[in-house]
Amino acid sequence: MYKHDVLRDEQSQTHDEQITDPTLERASVWAQKNKNNFFVKDELLYHRDKVLQQNVQQICLPTARRNEVCHLGYKRTKEKLRLNFFWPGMSKTIREYVDTCLAYQKKARAVIEDRVLSDTEGKQVC
Numbered sequence: 001m002y003k004h005d006v007l008r009d010e011q012s013q014t015h016d017e018q019i020t021d022p023t024l025e026r027a028s029v030w031a032q033k034n035k036n037n038f039f040v041k042d043e044l045l046y047h048r049d050k051v052l053q054q055n056v057q058q059i060c061l062p063t064a065r066r067n068e069v070c071h072l073g074y075k076r077t078k079e080k081l082r083l084n085f086f087w088p089g090m091s092k093t094i095r096e097y098v099d100t101c102l103a104y105q106k107k108a109r110a111v112i113e114d115r116v117l118s119d120t121e122g123k124q125v126c
Contacts, residue, residue, distance in 0.1 A: 011044065017062035018045045023088050024060050047086035051079070058086035066093060074098045 018024055028045055031038035037048040038060070045060040066087065078094050087093070 015043050017064050018060060021062040023063055027060055027088065049082065049086065051082045056083055058084055061085040061087050
């Protein structure tokens with residue numbers, strides 16, 4: 001199979017996932033009316049936005065593909081995703097995913113909750 005055939009199959013699968021995803025229904029209606037920065041290009045649903053002072057066209061990512069892209073911690077994940085993707089409730093979904101992602105939790109820095117130390121005489125020092 002040629003690379004362009006693989007890309008076409010991937011695009012077709014993404015299209016099918018977009019039109020069956022209930023979270024993208026409203027965005028699809030807006031795209032048909034050319035409202036709220038939603039539009040269709042090459043049969044895929046997109047959203048226009050400005051990220052880091054750059055105009056971007058974000059693919060509206062179906063629910064089935066969202067977990068594949070959320071592994072960098074909340075802030076970095078959100079900004080990287082916004083460069084290419086959009087979906088309704090995106091911030092909340094990313095926050096929930098990062099908070100429950102075992103791979104991210106293993107990489108995250110340990111949080112030190114108690115910084116009070118005691119000296120050799122038993123007095124507390126900071």
